[in-house]
Amino acid sequence: MAKDKVTIQDIADALHLSRTTVSKVLNGAPNMPSKTVSAVLNKAKEMNYKQFAYLQAAQNLSENKIPPKKGGTFALLAHFLPEHFHIASAIMASLESEISAYGYSLTIHMINADDIAALRLPLSFKPDQTDAVLGIEIFDREYSKMLCSLEKPVLFFDSFYQPDQTPLNANILLMESKNSTFRMLHQVISHEHIRHLGFIGDYNHCISFHERYEGYLDALRQHQLPYEKEYCITQDDLLFQDPDFLKIELGKMIKLPDLFCCANDLLAWKTISALRSLERRVPEDVLICGFDDTLVLNSLDFELTTVTTPSREMGITAARILLDRVENPSLSPMTVYLNSRVQIRSSTRSSYC
Numbered sequence: 461m462a463k464d465k466v467t468i469q470d471i472a473d474a475l476h477l478s479r480t481t482v483s484k485v486l487n488g489a490p491n492m493p494s495k496t497v498s499a500v501l502n503k504a505k506e507m508n509y510k511q512f513a514y515l516q517a518a519q520n521l522s523e524n525k526i527p528p529k530k531g532g533t534f535a536l537l538a539h540f541l542p543e544h545f546h547i548a549s550a551i552m553a554s555l556e557s558e559i560s561a562y563g564y565s566l567t568i569h570m571i572n573a574d575d576i577a578a579l580r581l582p583l584s585f586k587p588d589q590t591d592a593v594l595g596i597e598i599f600d601r602e603y604s605k606m607l608c609s610l611e612k613p614v615l616f617f618d619s620f621y622q623p624d625q626t627p628l629n630a631n632i633l634l635m636e637s638k639n640s641t642f643r644m645l646h647q648v649i650s651h652e653h654i655r656h657l658g659f660i661g662d663y664n665h666c667i668s669f670h671e672r673y674e675g676y677l678d679a680l681r682q683h684q685l686p687y688e689k690e691y692c693i694t695q696d697d698l699l700f701q702d703p704d705f706l707k708i709e710l711g712k713m714i715k716l717p718d719l720f721c722c723a724n725d726l727l728a729w730k731t732i733s734a735l736r737s738l739e740r741r742v743p744e745d746v747l748i749c750g751f752d753d754t755l756v757l758n759s760l761d762f763e764l765t766t767v768t769t770p771s772r773e774m775g776i777t778a779a780r781i782l783l784d785r786v787e788n789p790s791l792s793p794m795t796v797y798l799n800s801r802v803q804i805r806s807s808t809r810s811s812y813c
Contacts, residue, residue: 466507475503532564534782535590537582537607539571539597548596551617554775555594562783564591576603587612592782599666604628613785614793615778621663621670631781632795635769637668637751640800641675642682644749644767645721648808649683652747654718658691660706660731661723665697669723672751676721691717700727706734716746719808725750725766728807747808763805770798 472482477496485500536552556566567590569582579602581587592613598604599620605628608614614630648654657680663673673694680687693709700706710716710731722728728750732742742748753768777796785791 466504471500471503471507474507475499532562532591532786533567533589534559534564534592534594534779535567535569535585536594536596537569537571537585537598538595539576539599548617548771550771551596551775551778554772555779556775558776558779559783564783571598571603576600579603579606591786594778594782601625604630613782613789615782617774617778618666618668621665621667627793629793631785631793632667633774633778633781634668634671634795634797635767635774636797636800637671637767638675638678640767640802641672641721641751642678644765644802644804645676645679645719646682647802647804648719648747648749648765649679649685652718652808652810654683654747655685656688656691656717656719657685658688658693658717658720659723660693660720661727662697662700663694663723665723672721672723688717690714691720700730706730707737710734710740711738716740719747719749722748722750725752725754725764728764728766743807743809747810749808753803763807765805765808766803768801768803770800773798 468482468486469479471477472479475482477500481496482500485497486504534555536555538548552566552568559566567584569585571580571582574580575582576598587610590610590612592615593607593610595604595607595614595616597618598607598616599618601620601622604616604619608629614628616628616630616632618634619628619630619632645657649657657676659673659676661669661673663670677687679685690713693706695709720728720731722731728748731748735742735746740746747765749765751767751769753766777798781794781796
């Protein structure tokens with residue numbers, strides 16, 4: 461007689477696997493061996509496991525995945541050379557791993573300011589041999605429109621900020637920035653009795669920077685703090701490439717605010733370097749926070765309060781969006797946000813010693 465109620469332990473015993481392994485498969489845990497997944501799902505079906513209707517649907521979806529296309533290529537165009545500390549390295553690794561499972565390869569093409577100004581594609585980029593296009597750090601509207609005109613599925617990791625313009629015919633993938641910046645600042649302000657708060661970064665540089673600026677403004681309103689322009693450095697992003705720019709701008713301030721909110725971690729550490737050259741210390745003289753959680757930038761003196769971005773998941777999500785578009789070109793483009801997580805560390809603790 462068949463058992464009335466089949467449990468996870470029953471499936472585990474039948475396959476000589478641990479209960480934990482079977483549970484992970486049934487709950488869709490990532491990175492499980494394909495043979496193990498297949499064996500568990502088949503055994504669950506055979507034993508009439510109570511949740512198999514759901515599992516069968518998931519398996520059917522898996523069986524209907526986009527078929528591998530031999531020789532297919534995704535092209536990634538980047539307006540910078542990703543350094544080892546940048547989240548782009550994790551994005552590209554997971555992206556390449558995901559698309560390779562479907563028979564696609566990833567080519568990487570660097571573009572410079574001259575390419576963008578001339579609306580010129582890299583010589584190494586072959587449109588007729590490309591199935592989909594991805595862009596990193598491409599915040600020029602006309603260049604973005606040119607890529608969209610190639611009649612390939614396109615996805616940008618973040619994009620330019622021009623809300624008054626017609627949306628691009630492209631998918632845009634973003635980390636959630638506005639609410640997470642607000643949450644980070646809310647926690648710091650509540651615990652550290654902040655009264656003066658500045659922002660560093662060109663908030664019109666890209667969508668993410670603007671949303672982080674919006675989170676900063678929301679935190680000011682929530683705590684009834686004034687917006688004080690004299691504590692903000694928000695000029696054009698290109699100016700921040702000058703190694704002396706932040707030192708000069710910070711040197712103009714009669715006094716420092718209690719806290720600087722920087723648009724990303726790299727700007728935060730440039731700010732810290734400039735402050736040190738002015739003989740100002742973090743967190744003793746001013747608190748500071750960033751965004752991205754670029755861990756390698758953390759120093760031995762303290763660690764940066766920031767927001768962790770799901771870089772690995774961004775690569776996987778980008779791959780799946782474009783794989784869908786390759787097989788279903790009529791699908792409308794989408795804008796997708798992935799959740800971020802606040803990390804409060806010693807750079808925003810005034811009592812840190």
